[in-house]
Amino acid sequence: xxxxxxxxxxxxxxxxxxxxxxxxxxxxxxxxxxxxxxxxxxxxxxxxxxxxxxxxxxxxxxxxxxxxxxxxxxxxxxxxxxxxxxxxxxxxxxxxxxxxxxxxxxxxxxxxxxxxxxxxxxxxxxxxxxxxxxxxxxxxxxxxxxxxxxxxxxxxxxxxxxxxxxxxxxxxxxxxxxxxxxxxxxxxxxxxxxxxxxxxxxxxxxxxxxxxxxxxxxxxxxxxxxxxxxxxxxxxxxxxxxxxxxxxxxxxxxxxxxxxxxxxxxxxxxxxxxxxxxxxxxxxxxxxxxxxxxxxxxxxxxxxxxxxxxxxxxxxxxxxxxxxxxxxxxxxxxxxxxxxxxxxxxxxxxxxxxxxxxxxxxxxxxxxxxxxxxxxxxxxxxxxxxxxxxxxxxxxxxxxxxxxxxxxxxxxxxxxxxxxxxxxxxxxxxxxxxxxxxxxxxxxxxxxxxxxxxxxxxxxxxxxxxxxxxxxxxxxxxxxxxxxxxxxxxx
Numbered sequence: 001x002x003x004x005x006x007x008x009x010x011x012x013x014x015x016x017x018x019x020x021x022x023x024x025x026x027x028x029x030x031x032x033x034x035x036x037x038x039x040x041x042x043x044x045x046x047x048x049x050x051x052x053x054x055x056x057x058x059x060x061x062x063x064x065x066x067x068x069x070x071x072x073x074x075x076x077x078x079x080x081x082x083x084x085x086x087x088x089x090x091x092x093x094x095x096x097x098x099x100x101x102x103x104x105x106x107x108x109x110x111x112x113x114x115x116x117x118x119x120x121x122x123x124x125x126x127x128x129x130x131x132x133x134x135x136x137x138x139x140x141x142x143x144x145x146x147x148x149x150x151x152x153x154x155x156x157x158x159x160x161x162x163x164x165x166x167x168x169x170x171x172x173x174x175x176x177x178x179x180x181x182x183x184x185x186x187x188x189x190x191x192x193x194x195x196x197x198x199x200x201x202x203x204x205x206x207x208x209x210x211x212x213x214x215x216x217x218x219x220x221x222x223x224x225x226x227x228x229x230x231x232x233x234x235x236x237x238x239x240x241x242x243x244x245x246x247x248x249x250x251x252x253x254x255x256x257x258x259x260x261x262x263x264x265x266x267x268x269x270x271x272x273x274x275x276x277x278x279x280x281x282x283x284x285x286x287x288x289x290x291x292x293x294x295x296x297x298x299x300x301x302x303x304x305x306x307x308x309x310x311x312x313x314x315x316x317x318x319x320x321x322x323x324x325x326x327x328x329x330x331x332x333x334x335x336x337x338x339x340x341x342x343x344x345x346x347x348x349x350x351x352x353x354x355x356x357x358x359x360x361x362x363x364x365x366x367x368x369x370x371x372x373x374x375x376x377x378x379x380x381x382x383x384x385x386x387x388x389x390x391x392x393x394x395x396x397x398x399x400x401x402x403x404x405x406x407x408x409x410x411x412x413x414x415x416x417x418x419x420x421x422x423x424x425x426x427x428x429x430x431x432x433x434x435x436x437x438x439x440x441x442x443x444x445x446x447x448x449x450x451x452x453x454x455x456x457x458x459x460x461x462x463x464x465x466x467x468x469x470x471x472x473x474x475x476x477x478x479x480x481x482x483x484x485x486x487x488x489x490x491x
Contacts, residue, residue, distance in 0.1 A: 060278070062190050062194070063191065064189055067462050068461050070461030071425020071461075072382035072459040072460050073424075074334075075182075075333045075334070075382045075383075076384070077182075077334070077336065078383065078385045079336065079337045079386075080338055080357075080386060081166070081337050081338055081339075082162070082342030082345035082388075083387040083389045083391055084386070084387050085390060085391035086416070086418035087121055087393050087439040088121045088122075088123055088350070088354055088391075089138055090133075090139070090153070091418045093437065093438055096119065096121060096393055100120040101117045102117055102118055104440070108394070108440070111412065112160040112411055112412050113397075114396070116397045117395060118438060119395035119410065121136065122351040129147040130429065131428075131430065133146035140362065146429060148373070148378065149428060150427050150430050151419075151431045152419050152432050153434050154432065154435065154447050155419050155448075156415055156416055156448055156449075157169070157388070157417075158174055160389065160412040162210075163210055165389050168388070170213075170215070172450060172453055172478045172479055173480065177216065177219070180214060180216055180225075181453065181456070182332075182333035183199065183215070183218065183224040184457075184467070185332060186198040186199045187221075189460065191330060191331065196326070196329060199225070199226040199227065199331075199334075200226060200326060200334050201334075202229045202336050204230060204231040204315045206341070209342050212228060219469065221276070221278065222279035222283075226333075231318065231319040234318070236294065236298045264277070298322060300321050307321070311368070311371075314364075315360070316360045316364050319336055320336060321367075321371075346409050348409035369423075382424025382460075383421065383423050385419065385421075385422075386417070389414040390413045390417025390418060415441040416436070416439065417442075419452070424459050430488075432486065432488055433445035433446060433447055445488070448483075451482075453483055455485050455490075457479075
């Protein structure tokens with residue numbers, strides 16, 4: 001049977017202008033009218049059917065099983081974009097205090113900008129929990145959960161530039177288009193809630209550097225790409241544009257969508273079931289389903305006052321509370337960016353800026369960990385904190401003739417930096433690896449970003465070497481041809 005729709009017949013130029021019509025002419029001229037009746041019949045039938053479109057294909061976001069039993073079922077990735085200083089947060093270096101203002105002895109690793117003498121941290125450190133984890137005053141609320149945290153002090157990346165380092169951290173590849181960690185995760189696991197996106201990236205005020213490439217699907221089907229939410233907005237209507245249709249009822253929307261999807265499936269069938277068309281079809285369905293649940297999950301005013309007080313005021317508090325509500329409602333991967341651009345990129349006046357940035361987020365991060373733990377969710381929710389790299393232990397020197405502010409900032413440092421993990425099967429109350437005595441370079445139990453990704457996938461139930469996608473004649477994976485699972489990070 002042909003899938004082509006017959007073209008309506010036009011009246012012949014020689015047709016008689018007479019008002020009298022033969023039966024054949026009547027049927028010919030009423031063709032479009034009968035088409036309208038057929039359309040109404042189709043809409044009526046589909047409206048009385050189930051809520052899901054009867055022409056819909058298999059939903060690629062339905063829950064799936066990983067390779068083996070997973071410790072973590074969901075992820076909240078708190079991204080301190082711009083590069084927080086490890087020697088001012090979770091990697092205290094007494095040698096910086098001892099040799100303050102002196103040149104660093106030995107060979108100084110190459111940095112992006114010119115740096116000078118050793119620069120001690122302006123922040124006080126103290127020990128927390130039974131584990132005795134050292135952390136600075138910047139994250140005193142977060143550090144209350146020291147015994148749930150696994151701090152990696154020996155991270156290292158490839159280059160001291162934001163763009164490739166952001167892509168490496170998010171996609172495992174610093175130069176080419178590759179799927180993001182969240183896209184890989186939703187491809188492998190699907191999601192537990194079909195009424196919300198499986199992967200959400202929240203960043204207040206606009207995009208970070210590299211924009212949507214940080215949560216791209218790459219060569220995976222587009223349905224696995226992250227959904228961006230600008231959390232500077234407070235109301236659901238502004239957080240998610242067009243979440244409510246003010247003109248027609250939900251029932252009529254369903255009937256319209258069923259007919260549109262019927263045409264979409266016909267269109268797709270003629271194009272070898274194009275996966276990009278499948279992604280578009282699924283996005284229509286998701287947008288329809290979101291109308292009900294998104295209004296609830298993004299509305300933090302539904303929380304009791306003591307929870308709101310625990311997280312505190314401000315954008316960071318609100319988006320971290322939304323993150324908890326999202327994973328609680330079955331969203332698989334939530335990425336929480338600090339803000340547009342690279343807010344933690346403090347080349348000068350680091351003391352003031354780092355204090356302000358930590359002040360915006362520390363209390364809420366601590367509240368998030370407490371909240372997850374009280375709800376019994378921390379044990380299978382993996383929380384990640386960190387940036388794309390760290391910062392130098394030497395002070396950055398201003399360029400000649402520049403208008404740089406106070407000379408108390410730090411340059412980019414990919415040679416050694418810190419990230420921490422909590423929940424989701426990690427070994428709480430532990431520190432793994434170390435940088436040198438000044439904090440410049442990872443020297444003990446070094447962890448590359450590929451190793452981190454391999455370990456995260458293991459916690460999620462995947463063998464990173466077997467977790468692949470066939471594209472362009474090759475089996476690709478998040479870790480490319482690298483990576484090893486760091487067993488000492490596992491509980």
